[in-house]
Amino acid sequence: MTTRVRFAPSPTGYLHIGSARTALFNYLFARHTGGKFLLRIEDTDLVRSTDESTRSILEGLEWLGLQPDEEIVFQSANAAKHRQAAYRLLEEGKAYRDFTPREEKAGDVKQSIAERARELPEKGMRDNPYRDLPREESDRRAAAGEPFAIRLKVAAEGKTEFEDKVYGLQERNYKDIEDLVLLRSDGHPLYNLAVVCDDIEMGITHVIRGQDHLTNTHKQILIYQALGAKVPEFAHLPLILAPNKGKLSKRKHGEIVSLTTYRDAGFLPDAFRNFLALLGWSANSEREIFTMEELIEKFSLEGIHRSNAVFNFREGDPKHWTDDKAIWMNAEYIRTMPLASLLPYVKAELKAAKLWRDQYESVSLSEEVAAPVAAPTETGSPEWFTFTVNVIRQRFFTLKDFSTQGRAYFSDDYDFDQSAVEKNLRKFPELRQWLPELADRFAAEFGGKKPFTEENIESVVKVFAEEKGTKLGVIMNGARTLLTGVAVGPSMLTVFAILGLERTLRRLRSRIVWND
């Protein structure tokens, strides 16, 4: 039997990272077992569902590389079938019409539900007067146009049980389960019915979803049984919590829970997927970096654990705005992934920042690209671009850094970090004369045949520093700040070489930071 799993989000907002992880686990399971990964959009809540949200979910899945194997199912398209199923159960006496007028929920819904649930056992779970209404009367009232909901008739004695692939044996007494509504009085099929019908129709063999559905499962099993269908396997996933161990919610935590936030913040899909995979699941290995292929190979439901995981971040702290491990992992990917895989992302980032130049494009981008060992002399060439990216990626955390921290390599229009200017330039007023002087020296030394290479630059700068009786660091750090706008970066010799003689001279002679 080939496995068939589905990811079934409701399109009522952007893709939550918890949902994204659920999708990922479904995908990994399908691939690992050679089965199918399906997508069903649960858009039966017409009021809250939006097309925009559906698009955003699709976009998010695509970004993570989780394409469904078959056509997307829209649950709303199946409403007629759901109704049919409810009526079939009514016909077979497994469900009944409830003529109780509908009660509108107002105020704090969660609380009113809890209150109702508290009172319910006293009245008795099976005290609905319509539960045993003679069939003729029920038919007559329905024919007369009296509105009714259809409820599943849950037996008074007995229990449901299933073996959850993660949480183990789960049992629930019927007495703890209300006669659940299958069809609203306006004919709208309710969630538990819709899910079961669709899962049957789609041939779902394994339901992998959040732990918040653990108790729903018992109700759904009752529906499967009433419908005479085979009950699938279930695997429930631990939840992803906020740092205060509360629910990680869109409303409370904002865009930090949205998958697209990470895409837009310059995360690599491989890195974020890797991070997500390790939240609530373990490959049981000291390693933590896994490609998609490795995740697929290693994934198993047994590796999922039962306790919820905290998504750790510090609100209002720019350095720790999201989970540190996610940031670290992204940086790790940026500096260690094959250059050929990284370059397209850098290209996209530079394009978005209007820093891209077509001359960077290498014809062999799709193949394994090895960075040149020394800075190519032809600034702006594909080799130069490859070399530069390889050098600067070593200390970047996100793709955004290529257009911000690394801006000075791709444009003459870059900003100066004022604290760097203070520390490395203004603190040494002599640099105001020395750096243009260094430019003259470079011009004299490299104006002819001598190539502007790190080795040659080093000897020139060393002599220069000695003449001025200053430490090499003063010259280097001052130059770094003036030439790149920031205090951090690669070896200054490499920076000179990357920028090339012309830009180096121009920038060394710039008065811009001296308030002249």
Place this chain on the structure above:
RNA sequence: GUCCGGUUCGUCUAGGGGUUAGGACACCGCCCUUUCACGGCGGCAACACGGGUUCAAAUCCCGUACCGGAUACCA
């Protein structure tokens, strides 16, 4: 309230009768270094609590506490 589940460093986690309780991130220190990273070395830091079973419990059992989920004519 009731039902269900959970609890190993700050966080993600390994381990599951005998371990100096392992790793990763974060943090701190040292080394490397013209800066910052990377890297290397080191440090801080955990079995929720109480009973039991056992020669031996973080590991098995029971209870308590705390946390989470569920509860609907929402999904």
